[in-house]
Amino acid sequence: MDSVRFLFMKDALLQRTLLFVGGLFIMAVGVDLSVKANLGVSPISSVPYVYSLRFPLTLGQTTIILYVLLIVLQILLLQKEYQWIQLVQIPVVLLFGWFIKFREQRVMQRYQVEPDEALKMMEASDRKRSNYCRHYTGREWGQVDNYNLTIQSSFFGIEQATEMVVQAIQQRKGRSRRRK
Numbered sequence: 001m002d003s004v005r006f007l008f009m010k011d012a013l014l015q016r017t018l019l020f021v022g023g024l025f026i027m028a029v030g031v032d033l034s035v036k037a038n039l040g041v042s043p044i045s046s047v048p049y050v051y052s053l054r055f056p057l058t059l060g061q062t063t064i065i066l067y068v069l070l071i072v073l074q075i076l077l078l079q080k081e082y083q084w085i086q087l088v089q090i091p092v093v094l095l096f097g098w099f100i101k102f103r104e105q106r107v108m109q110r111y112q113v114e115p116d117e118a119l120k121m122m123e124a125s126d127r128k129r130s131n132y133c134r135h136y137t138g139r140e141w142g143q144v145d146n147y148n149l150t151i152q153s154s155f156f157g158i159e160q161a162t163e164m165v166v167q168a169i170q171q172r173k174g175r176s177r178r179r180k
Contacts, residue, residue: 021095028099029155035059058119060101067093106154
């Protein structure tokens, strides 16, 4: 009986852990997308964001640094009352920071470049997109209200993203035919 309960608890822990990691990923993607879409950042992400603009560090790296400093501050403030199980926060922070810099990782893998070069490539690409958008539309690139369809290809993959675009176009054509 105890072994069955242990297996059930182990399975539930695995499910909760996977759900937690999935939630972290969604939060990290949200942070990154809100920055890229010029929607702003949450109060807790504002400090890492500002430092990522000032220093040659990514938002993910500055997030990790700030959160680890906050954990150290907890230890210093609580001293003997600090529960060492709370150090589990550190791997969570590392994972969260890694998820935030997911775009940089993708560029590094795709083009076989170092982090500094990946950041330069992303900044150059973002600048070109912004200038192109401003020149041809008179609007600011990244503003959510400029887009009818937004797909994060790093999440869905290029093939699935392409299929989604084709499907959206087909649906749009179908609606315009019905109007005529």
